[in-house]
Amino acid sequence: MSGIRIKNLRKSFGTYTALHGIDLQVPNGTLLALLGPSGCGKSTTLQLLAGFEAPTEGEIWADDVLLSSARGVLPPEKRGISLVFQNYAVWPHKTVAENVAFGLAIRRLPKAEIAERLDRTLRTVRLEALRDRYPSELSGGQQQRVALARALAVEPRILLLDEPLSNLDAHLREEMRFEIRQVHDLLGLTTVYVTHDQSEALVTADRIAVMKSGHLQQLGSPEDIFERPSNAFVATFIGANNELAGTSEGNGAIRVGGHVLTAPDRSGAAHGGTVSLCVRPSQVRLFGADQAPDAEGCNVLSGTVQRSAYLGEYRDVLVDLGSGRTLRAFIPPAQSFAPGSVVTALLPIGSCQILGPAA
Ligand code: ATP
Numbered sequence: 001m002s003g004i005r006i007k008n009l010r011k012s013f014g015t016y017t018a019l020h021g022i023d024l025q026v027p028n029g030t031l032l033a034l035l036g037p038s039g040c041g042k043s044t045t046l047q048l049l050a051g052f053e054a055p056t057e058g059e060i061w062a063d064d065v066l067l068s069s070a071r072g073v074l075p076p077e078k079r080g081i082s083l084v085f086q087n088y089a090v091w092p093h094k095t096v097a098e099n100v101a102f103g104l105a106i107r108r109l110p111k112a113e114i115a116e117r118l119d120r121t122l123r124t125v126r127l128e129a130l131r132d133r134y135p136s137e138l139s140g141g142q143q144q145r146v147a148l149a150r151a152l153a154v155e156p157r158i159l160l161l162d163e164p165l166s167n168l169d170a171h172l173r174e175e176m177r178f179e180i181r182q183v184h185d186l187l188g189l190t191t192v193y194v195t196h197d198q199s200e201a202l203v204t205a206d207r208i209a210v211m212k213s214g215h216l217q218q219l220g221s222p223e224d225i226f227e228r229p230s231n232a233f234v235a236t237f238i239g240a241n242n243e244l245a246g247t248s249e250g251n252g253a254i255r256v257g258g259h260v261l262t263a264p265d266r267s268g269a270a271h272g273g274t275v276s277l278c279v280r281p282s283q284v285r286l287f288g289a290d291q292a293p294d295a296e297g298c299n300v301l302s303g304t305v306q307r308s309a310y311l312g313e314y315r316d317v318l319v320d321l322g323s324g325r326t327l328r329a330f331i332p333p334a335q336s337f338a339p340g341s342v343v344t345a346l347l348p349i350g351s352c353q354i355l356g357p358a359a
Pocket of ligand 1: 016038
């Protein structure tokens with residue numbers, strides 16, 4: 001197993017720059033999720049890690065071995081890296097066992113070792129009972145487990161997963177997240193997992209790297225990323241979020257339209273700089289016009305309910321604040337406001353953050 005160090009990684013395709021100098025560390029044995037919207041450079045980073053592409057600038061290291069730089073690239077087969085793609089591409093004419101053992105056979109390992117590793121790997125991904133089936137006799141999730149087993153059987157130093165669950169239906173995807181995490185806990189393999197799905201990243205990863213337009217926005221634990229996002233892009237990309245754009249008034253204050261609101265300021269912006277007040281909908285409380293709530297320690301806004309949806313565990317209410325601004329609130333299901341109702345919204349100051357724009 002190896003830790004990965006990515007230093008100032010830059011990749012251009014002609015005049016287009018897909019990665020603008022990424023720095024990342026993946027400590028030995030950790031699972032890092034590369035998360036971001038389509039086109040942010042996740043797959044490019046993975047291709048560079050696998051050795052299919054050469055960097056324009058920068059370096060990739062596995063412990064003290066230089067894998068890639070602009071001067072040269074260690075070929076994929078010499079990196080000790082296994083890659084699992086989203087289209088799991090298992091061989092249809094081979095059984096589960098034959099698929100998994102294939103990589104071992106071409107390495108000319110002794111028969112007894114192949115048998116032992118095969119058994120161990122099938123056990124890890126819980127496919128022992130299906131070892132003699134053909135892929136057409138398996139579900140999508142089981143086929144993806146075959147692909148994962150094939151990648152694990154060769155005992156790589158590093159495992160790369162490129163959107164491995166995106167071909168599965170929603171229910172299976174949810175189940176497989178936990179399985180991938182379980183396999184990781186069992187083997188402790190240094191893993192880089194590319195996904196655009198934030199809940200997949202939150203469930204599976206030890207650390208998450210959030211990317212946008214070829215720039216790293218934040219690297220941190222799932223808790224860091226959710227609770228202490230480095231900017232408004234990260235806050236909005238992970239979980240539901242309200243982002244009220246405004247200008248910094250300094251000293252933990254932001255001007256949003258005609259209001260000055262206060263919150264812990266993590267933007268680093270100067271007075272007059274572009275910032276946003278971010279608050280999760282689950283933290284917003286709503287009161288009817290006939291109520292007089294205690295607003296101590298809260299920012300107070302008022303507006304008109306635009307729509308309200310009942311979601312069983314809560315109601316998702318959209319409030320029109322005027323001037324093109326809206327606020328989303330997740331309120332207890334027993335509370336209900338008809339569209340058009342005038343409401344007061346309380347935003348607890350401790351749950352609000354003033355954040356800057358994306359890097
Ligand atoms: P997705 O989630 O849609 O797969 P991604 O984050 O993985 O997106 P990449 O595939 O890494 O994004 O692409 C990053 C940017 O680089 C995109 O704008 C893409 O069009 C561009 N790009 C990727 N490969 C090439 C290439 N071979 N030639 C030119 N541009 C490319």
